[in-house]
Amino acid sequence: MPNEPKPTNVALPLEDMLAASSASDWRQLEPEDTLYIDFELARVVIELAPAFAPLHVSNIRKLAREGYWDGLAVVRVNDNYVVQLADPLADDPVRKRKISSASETLPPEFDRAILPGLPFNALPDADVYAPAVGFTNGFPAARSDEEGRTWLVHRYGTISAGREVSIDSGSGAELTAVIGHAPRQLDRNVTVVGCVRQGMEFLSSLPRGAGGLGFFKGDDADLVIKAGRMASDVPVSERSFIEVLRTDTPFFARLIESRRNRYDEWFHKPAGRVDIGNVPVPVRTA
């Protein structure tokens, strides 16, 4: 590979590649599947994955509609691991935020059956953790044909539903966002509910928590969540119009290939491979 001549047709850096995309290579986020977590300084836009976590996504919609997250906070920033959005008073039975319309716990949705109609655009390279990895409708996913199961994988930007030791103790009320190296050991151990499509720079650059596992020890006042809302419940004038690159197109296949073989000028020895953590799913403002 390194001694082959560099092909001129896969030479472009990402921005230049994207400039050559067409409108049909992009899709808009569905407002009913889009959760906004608004902070004073930033909006975090999360695309939910009802195809993989229907119970949790339905519950997250209810939680947003009852204003569950409003005034809650970032309670944990664990370096090279996760940010956690939750109730700082969760351990106080009196003062903790009450859940009204939504469920307090749900059965796990760690993986699901492979069914026809669920696209899977596989990466050409092997994976350390799963028989195959790729993308399903823009979400990084893994599958095992032998088991007949597929699941969303943890990588930078993955949103999961926090849970206690019991596997049916999560609800989507407590959300974690991966801010470091893909913690693939979490795959099939926690319900992945979606991906951050905008606002990762805000989450990943938050000051790390000084307590164990990155929990904050004291004042969380500057990390308060102003509001958590479904995009469909926000006035059109206040929505973030974001387009996400489709992952089931010939264009995306070329993007993967360009990530496998970085033939732009700077690269001396293209890897010839790519792992699921190094394939970007670009977004743009519509």
Add this chain to the structure above:
Amino acid sequence: MPNEPKPTNVALPLEDMLAASSASDWRQLEPEDTLYIDFELARVVIELAPAFAPLHVSNIRKLAREGYWDGLAVVRVNDNYVVQLADPLADDPVRKRKISSASETLPPEFDRAILPGLPFNALPDADVYAPAVGFTNGFPAARSDEEGRTWLVHRYGTISAGREVSIDSGSGAELTAVIGHAPRQLDRNVTVVGCVRQGMEFLSSLPRGAGGLGFFKGDDADLVIKAGRMASDVPVSERSFIEVLRTDTPFFARLIESRRNRYDEWFHKPAGRVDIGNVPVPVRTA
């Protein structure tokens, strides 16, 4: 694997495992191979890797001794990728920091020959990018027996020598630290000079640069480097006494196994595998 009973002998979380280590499982950093980059708010401690980048490490010692980094800055914070320490005036031929005793450019040290005496403690699992990965004296490394070559790999905390397009344009004057998912496409494309052993939380939580590739567009004043010094040139009273867990011990092999199979109470389905990005090399204050 998921249906096997959980063995009770690999059940411990990392902190509990480390509590059971003995003094001989740890090593102290060599002051002559340790670079301190001091900021107003934090010290970044870098362990250099002369076994893999002898020319660059020798040059970095010279750069530190001529005070090259003093007053330079963080010029780039690229989300989920790298932080870059360099001269904000590098493009100004008159005002840029001059290099006196050190070399301005060096031949690449992207990989090296496999020789007896260089330990390699391999991970038991496959890797997406290389025939084998593991650790050499505490540094994450890859090797190809077929090529007879070994190299340090890029993951969270890896320090590389920035270069221009020409492969012999680096010197160690410009340093990059990985702050995101392991960018393994950089392996063998740039000279890895070491690893951050302390201070990653500071680097990874810096505000992201708003310019292209995360470069800052304007004022870098709050990200100034106070001083870059070899630990051996710093008075003993000002040194950071850090111990790093050895990676060539039975204890470290058990640590890898505990990362492959997370049998602590919370994990429902241990992965049975681990990638090079998910094996920590713990440090402690001596």
